[in-house]
Amino acid sequence: MVLTVDGLRMRYGDREVLHDVTFDARPGEVLALLGPNGAGKSTTIEILEGFRLRSAGRVEVLGVDPAAGDERWRSRIGIVLQSWRDHGNWRVGELLHHLGAYYAPYSTSTAPRPWPTGELLDAVGLSAYAGQKVKTLSGGQRRRLDVAIGIVGRPDVLFLDEPTTGFDPEARSEFHELVRGLAADQGTTILLTTHDLDEASKLAHRILVLAAGRIIASGTTAQLTELIAGEDEVRWSVDGQPFRKSTSDSTTFVRELFATYGDAVRELEVRRASLEDTYLTLVREQA
Template sequence: MRGLRKLYRGVPAVDGVDLDIAHGEIFALLGPNGAGKTTTVEILEGFRKRDAGEVTVLGADPQRAPMSWRYGIGLVLQDAHDMAELTVAETVAHFARYYPTPRDPAEVIELVGLTAAAGKRIRMLSGGQRRRVDVAIGVIGRPRLLFLDEPTTGFDPEARRQFWDLLRDLAGTQDTTILLTTHYLDEAEALADRVAVISAGRIVAVGPPATLGGRSAADARLRWIEGGAVRTLETPEPTAAAHALSQRLGGEIPGLTITRPTLEDVYLTLIGSSS
């Protein structure tokens, strides 16, 4: 993307976005509601026209790409409408027929952890299981690029981690590039090679989760108990500070913790400073 802009009634929803996403990368796009995430992703998917800028996805302009271009795209939308009376197996097999070289439906159902539920009607599934059906539909066509919009909404913690393993496998062994939007910052940190934060239609930071917004170089916070009270200290040299504290206290430091800003801390600072 170069200079991507989209306006609604003269008000910019996306205001000059420049962004590159590499082949085989898991890339997370983060931002508050109304920041421009959905508009940006819909332009990349070819569902929405831009007002200005240049966009290339899988070598083509999504606004002018032929139908065959869509065979390389997989979508897991935030609000999906399923066929409630079909079984899981029937649903996945149905969508497989839209693609020239689909994956085996039974293999995909196993991949998303629904083998035991393959014979169940969609309406009988839990919310998390329905979301897995959405993912199965998204990957059945062997996409080169997979768009995931809030994919683990409704998942319990165990199911979320199993789903993360699925995405790592898709990116690592299936040669799939993944663009993920999520409000779960632990999900972005666990999965993404890089993240971008968008606020008020502009990209305010891009980088690996560990270094985003100068996170890795930020002061560490020491927290300990001394004289019956909790004490804190922020310092760029936590090891030296802990050593000096240990010497002053004569050995062990009661209740010592050393932390750096979390991804959530950095994210809130970035969207706050740009609003």
């Protein structure tokens, strides 16, 4: 396993913010960590990155305890935080080339580092801005630069904390393609925190739901939806009178509806249970 978290606990004084958190991740897997504010997502990420010491439990990233990770280990880790540091007077291409040079001593024939600057700029959609100073970029462009800085060393593990904040729909779609490519083509294991349920559903092989410091559910979008057995909502009208029905088997219900009323059924609409319904149900049960 690339990531192994077993019985992770974190305590601040008398307050325990992580309780027996356990999960793992394989090479090339994308995990999405969902949860409300204060659930413990950032604390979990910081422990895995080696920035915060845990209170108890076993944690390994690339076979190493993050608390004891050396520079070679860190060269294999990529991090994109929620906020960026201001490198205002650097030109975009020069900054990435400069940062990439720090990874060169850790390059091998099987894991070349860093990512060539031109290719990296293409990957994050900043080729046209290579010669511009960072302080002239828009918020969305600076966010793309954050991502570029996080992956300049071609990491084996990438931590993404709300990575598409400030992205327009086109930039978000391009970023999603980049994440899929990193996982599928380069085998990068990615742990993503996001409040965007649609983003989690599109990108993640598995979704972990964290609430009140505990992993309360784990699985694919389909598995999580089935876990709650969320009901579909069917709406229709007959002779101008509207009706609504919640059912766990909308297909059978609609078939029976037409068998009973035939062509008199009008304005039929089926709303199926979604990841959002599942997520909200799970979180509310922990409140």
